[in-house]
Amino acid sequence: MNAIEEQRRPALARGVRIGTDPKTNEPMLLFPEGVIYLNPTAHDIVKRCDGQVTTQSLIAALADEYETDVEALRHDVLDCLADLHQRKVLVFCK
Numbered sequence: 001m002n003a004i005e006e007q008r009r010p011a012l013a014r015g016v017r018i019g020t021d022p023k024t025n026e027p028m029l030l031f032p033e034g035v036i037y038l039n040p041t042a043h044d045i046v047k048r049c050d051g052q053v054t055t056q057s058l059i060a061a062l063a064d065e066y067e068t069d070v071e072a073l074r075h076d077v078l079d080c081l082a083d084l085h086q087r088k089v090l091v092f093c094k
Contacts, residue, residue, distance in 0.1 A: 008092040010058065010081055011051030016089045018047060029089050036089065045080050051093045055081065 012018070016031040018038075027043040029036040038046060044065075048058045059077050063070040084090035 005092065006056040006059075006078075007054050008094060009051050009054050010049040010085075011091055011093055012046070012049055013089050013091050018043075029084075031089055036084075036087065041076070042080050045077055046084070046090075049081075049090060055092075 016029055019028055019030040021028055027038045059074055060070055063073050081090060
Protein backbone atom coordinates (compact mmCIF):
# COMPACT_ATOMS: atom_id res chain seq x y z
CA MET A 1 0.00 0.00 0.00
CA ASN A 2 1.23 3.45 -0.72
CA ALA A 3 0.67 6.73 1.14
CA ILE A 4 -2.36 7.59 -0.99
CA GLU A 5 -4.05 4.32 -0.05
CA GLU A 6 -3.47 5.07 3.62
CA GLN A 7 -6.06 7.83 3.20
CA ARG A 8 -8.63 5.23 2.17
CA ARG A 9 -11.08 3.85 4.70
CA PRO A 10 -11.13 0.07 5.18
CA ALA A 11 -14.47 -1.65 5.73
CA LEU A 12 -15.73 -5.19 5.83
CA ALA A 13 -17.03 -6.32 2.46
CA ARG A 14 -20.74 -6.80 1.94
CA GLY A 15 -21.93 -9.98 3.64
CA VAL A 16 -18.91 -10.16 5.99
CA ARG A 17 -19.30 -9.79 9.74
CA ILE A 18 -17.27 -10.31 12.88
CA GLY A 19 -18.38 -13.24 14.98
CA THR A 20 -17.16 -15.50 17.75
CA ASP A 21 -16.67 -19.25 17.61
CA PRO A 22 -19.29 -20.65 20.02
CA LYS A 23 -16.96 -23.41 21.27
CA THR A 24 -13.61 -21.61 21.55
CA ASN A 25 -14.78 -18.01 21.86
CA GLU A 26 -12.18 -17.06 19.21
CA PRO A 27 -12.96 -14.04 17.02
CA MET A 28 -13.59 -14.77 13.38
CA LEU A 29 -14.86 -13.24 10.17
CA LEU A 30 -18.00 -14.90 8.85
CA PHE A 31 -18.96 -14.68 5.19
CA PRO A 32 -21.11 -16.74 2.83
CA GLU A 33 -18.15 -18.75 1.48
CA GLY A 34 -16.58 -19.56 4.83
CA VAL A 35 -14.87 -18.32 7.93
CA ILE A 36 -11.49 -16.79 8.81
CA TYR A 37 -10.26 -17.11 12.38
CA LEU A 38 -8.56 -13.96 13.65
CA ASN A 39 -5.65 -13.73 16.03
CA PRO A 40 -5.97 -10.99 18.70
CA THR A 41 -3.97 -8.47 16.66
CA ALA A 42 -5.98 -9.04 13.48
CA HIS A 43 -9.17 -8.77 15.52
CA ASP A 44 -8.04 -5.39 16.91
CA ILE A 45 -7.40 -4.21 13.36
CA VAL A 46 -10.63 -5.56 11.83
CA LYS A 47 -12.96 -4.21 14.50
CA ARG A 48 -11.78 -0.70 13.54
CA CYS A 49 -12.57 -1.22 9.84
CA ASP A 50 -15.87 0.63 9.81
CA GLY A 51 -15.49 2.55 6.54
CA GLN A 52 -15.22 5.81 8.48
CA VAL A 53 -11.62 5.75 9.74
CA THR A 54 -8.69 6.07 7.35
CA THR A 55 -6.00 3.43 7.33
CA GLN A 56 -3.56 6.06 8.57
CA SER A 57 -5.83 6.92 11.53
CA LEU A 58 -6.36 3.23 12.28
CA ILE A 59 -2.58 2.71 12.49
CA ALA A 60 -2.21 5.75 14.75
CA ALA A 61 -4.99 4.54 17.06
CA LEU A 62 -3.41 1.10 17.38
CA ALA A 63 0.01 2.63 18.06
CA ASP A 64 -1.54 4.73 20.81
CA GLU A 65 -3.39 1.75 22.30
CA TYR A 66 -0.30 -0.47 22.23
CA GLU A 67 1.92 2.42 23.33
CA THR A 68 4.33 1.92 20.45
CA ASP A 69 5.69 3.88 17.52
CA VAL A 70 3.43 4.27 14.47
CA GLU A 71 6.21 3.10 12.16
CA ALA A 72 6.67 -0.06 14.23
CA LEU A 73 3.06 -1.08 13.46
CA ARG A 74 2.58 0.29 9.96
CA HIS A 75 4.02 -2.68 8.05
CA ASP A 76 2.10 -5.31 10.06
CA VAL A 77 -1.21 -3.47 9.83
CA LEU A 78 -0.82 -2.87 6.10
CA ASP A 79 0.07 -6.55 5.57
CA CYS A 80 -3.02 -7.65 7.50
CA LEU A 81 -5.30 -5.30 5.55
CA ALA A 82 -3.76 -6.34 2.23
CA ASP A 83 -4.27 -10.03 3.06
CA LEU A 84 -7.93 -9.50 3.99
CA HIS A 85 -8.45 -7.37 0.87
CA GLN A 86 -6.91 -10.11 -1.28
CA ARG A 87 -9.31 -12.61 0.30
CA LYS A 88 -12.15 -10.25 -0.66
CA VAL A 89 -13.45 -9.82 2.89
CA LEU A 90 -12.25 -6.21 3.14
CA VAL A 91 -12.81 -3.24 0.83
CA PHE A 92 -11.38 0.27 0.77
CA CYS A 93 -13.67 3.28 0.56
CA LYS A 94 -12.49 6.60 -0.79
